[in-house]
Each structure stands twice: as C-alpha cells, then as structure tokens.
Amino acid sequence: MIVVGGPASTKLASNVARELGVQCISLEYKVFPDGESYIRYPLESCDVKGEDVVIVQSLYPPQDKHFVELLFAIDALRHLGAGRIAVVVPYLAYSRQDKVFLPGENVSVRTILRSIERMGADYFLTIDIHKEESLNFLSIPSFNITAVPLLSNYIKGLRLEEILVLAPDRGALWRAEMASRFLGAEYDYLEKYRDRSTGEVSVKPKSLSVKGRTVVIIDDIISTGGTVALAAKVMKELGAHKVIAACTHPLLVGNALEKMYNSGVERVIGTNTIPSTVSVVDVAEIIVEKLKSILKPN
Template identity: 50%
Template structure:
C-alpha cells in the first residue's frame, strides 16, 4: 500500500489525495529557520514503505525544489522502498534544449537532481513540453487535468461549449480533444507565434463555429495571460456568447486576470497544482486514478 507524504508546497493537495484514495499519510515536521534554511523530519518509521511524495514545484520554484530533494534523500537514507514523486507543476519544463548559445538546459539538470535524490517514479500534470520527460531514466508520466476542468464548467451550467486550444501545438490540441470527448462536444484551435527574444505573442485569426455559443479555452499554463486573451478577443469578435478559461497551472503574473477580463473572459479557473484564488479544481482524482491502475 502506498502512503502519502505531503511536502510544504502541497499540504492540502496531499490531504485531498489521502481522502480520495482512502490511504494514510506519513507524519512529518517541517519549518523554516530564521535565516531561511529548511528543516525536515520524519515522525515515524518508513523503512520498506512505498511513498507518494506530493510536492508541486511552482514559484518560488527553487525553494520548492530544494525541499523536495531534502525529503527524497531523507526518505531514501531511512529505508523507503519506493519514492513516487507527484509534482503536478514541474518547474523548468520550458527549457529542454539550448535555444541560444551558452544557455543552461535547466530541465535536464532538474531531472538529474530528482533522480539522484532517490525518486523511483515521477508523475506530473499537463507538462509544458513532454520532451522534458526524456531526461528521466525512471518511469515518468504526464497526466492531464482537461477532463476535470471541463466537468467543472459543465457543473456550473455551461452547455454544449466549443472547446478551444489557444495554440496549435500537439499537446494543446490533445488537451482540447480530451475535454471535448469527455462531454461529447466539438473542439478547435488557433495558431500563435512567439518571438523568442521579445516574448511577444501573435495569434492568427481563423473562422470558428462560435456565434451564439459558449466557449471554454483549455490551457496548460497561464502566466501573463497574453495567449488566452488574444484567443478571447478573437472569440468575442466572432460572436461567442460567453468565454471561459480553464487552466491547469494558473501562475497568473501581476495583471494577468485583469488582462483576461478586459478581453471578455467571464471566469478563469485553475487547479490546485498552484494554490490561489482561482484554484477551484483538485488534481487528486487524476493521480488517484493513475495509481489505482498500477
């Protein structure tokens, strides 16, 4: 039987997983010293146990990464049989190669650190670039929150919406298709271009079957909100009734929500991969289903 060890970044999520799977947690103690250094202690014996270590790596990501490494190394040294990492938000997943000379391949370094600390398996949710997982020599899985996101909007009265991917990347289209299939509706996508040096996003408009319909934009990460806002403006211009945004990882940099509202978005909803004011959907059922399949 797997037991759940919740790290500092994901205490409530770990509790939700325990409740969802009806499995016990591991009692631990953690704190920060006045100088900012991290303290972690296991309060019970975990020798020979399989542990699900729940620690999402959202900002401050460097702090959360160090916490995860300390937890994994401690559990390994004290005899845990298997250490399954559940990091719904996996930091540094955008830099999987050197785009410019001299750059750090941060995704590769993070993979090495997590594995060297003792991880046996890794699960994440809607990773920005699936190619990152090729750096893991342990089993590494990308799950999706698309079905949970669209079910939330249906529960709030959204009927027969178009599901829209705000860009034409393969993973984005796959998420939209998953959400559409879950409720028996249709989906579409837009194309975007981003300047790697300036970061400016340009979304290419095309005809969409949205006149008089609700639309749910499904995205993996929203930081500035630029991509989703561009899509929302196109949708409203073409006569969409109401536009909603469902995002797995709601980073929401300063001004992002205001930008989306100004573009005509009715509501922005995220998951508990990143705790916050819009985090109304739990990812607990997602990891629970996967672990039950093992």
C-alpha cells in the same frame, strides 16, 4: 504506504492520502535568516523504514525554494530507509524550457528531472507536463497524466450551451480535441507566435464560426494570462457570446486574472496543482488512480 506532503502541497497531499486510505505526514520546514531552507521528516509521527512513500510537492513560485525542499525530502526519506519512493510533482516548473531555443542555454527541465532521480526517486509522476517527451530525460518509470477529463466534467456541470473548445495554439490542439469529446462540442485552435527574445505573444485570427457561442479556451498553463487575454479579445471581436478559460496549472502571475477579465473572459477555471482562487478542480483522484497501478504490492 505513507503519503508525505511537501510544504507546497500539504492540502493536496492530504486529499491523496484520504483517497488512498493511508496516513499523511507533513514535513516540518522553515527558512533560516540567511534564506536557506530546512526540512525534517517527523520520525515520531511514523517510521518510514521499509515503507512505500509518496512525496507530493508542486513546484509553483517560489519554484526554486520548493524544488530544493523536494530534493531535501527525497534525500531524507532515502536515508531513513524508505522502501519505494514515488515522487508526485503536480506542477513541474521549468518544463517550458525543454530544449535549447537560443545558443548558450541549458535545458532546464532536464536538470530538474535528473536531480530528482539522482536524489533517490524510484517513480516520477506529474500532471499535464508541457511536453511529455521531456520524461525521456529520466531512466526511472515516469508518468504524465492529464487533468483534461476532470476539467471537462467540471465545465459540463456548468450546463453551457453552443460550446466551442479552443486551443490557444496548435500544440494544445489535442487538449481541445479531448475536451470536445467529453463536452460533445466542436473544437479549433488559434495560430500563436512568440518572440523568443522579447517573450511577446501574438495570435493570428482564423475564420472561426463563434458568433453567439460560448468559447472555452483550454490550455495546460495560464501564466501571465497574455495568451488567453489575446485569444479572448479575438473571440469577442468575432462575436462570441461568452468566453471561459480553463487550465490545469493556474500560475496567474501578477495581474493575470485582471488582464483576462478585462479582455472579455467571464470565468477562469483551474485545478489544485497550484493553490489559487480559481483552483476548483481537485486532481487527487487521478493521482491516486495512477499510484495504485504503479505501487502494487511486491
């Protein structure tokens, strides 16, 4: 088995290879003056003919560039005679456009997933996809794993007291429930509303008992930080002692961190599906665990 690190995930790919005890090869890549992407698998490093190959490439911004690089990599490895190709996309861009919200839209995640399959992927693996049902767009074996246990263990190590795990909306309630079991804490959620035309988010306060407690807001993605900032503001108004935000995918667009800190968030915790200053939890362990189960010797 060989692990191939895409340009977006060289460090994570290296961690995965180390956990597996196999070689990690980084793709050569560049961008031409006209903006076109170029990748090359360095044949002189290791021949892939007949070998099982794991490609690791996350699709964080610039997501279109990273997506094209991934397609090029799959295509190159398939034509080089690789055996089974497992594509690991720790953060799957466009996963939030999983249905038609307004007439005339396409289902972006369907386009992304089917393109990956048609390039030659045999297996697909991602982490905390926005909605697991999106994997039904694929006909190859596909897997969604969650980083909630890893995040929970990290939070547990902080030795916080009087914890309430909070989901920012009902859709993330299962995530809060899972984390609460690891932390031995209570959990709840906020009512969230998003205007589909403007994208503006609002939250509806609930009668939560948070006075003097540490509130851990947990979600799959923190993008602009608007939802977390609103939730933190509500929690502080209700008397929370401390607010911490945790997520699998720290996109942190623009001034997201500043926005959250200014709203009362004391700390933001993320995983390394996306490199950032808050990416303190390594997901290599759960990727390797799943790869071992799906890439058993023929």
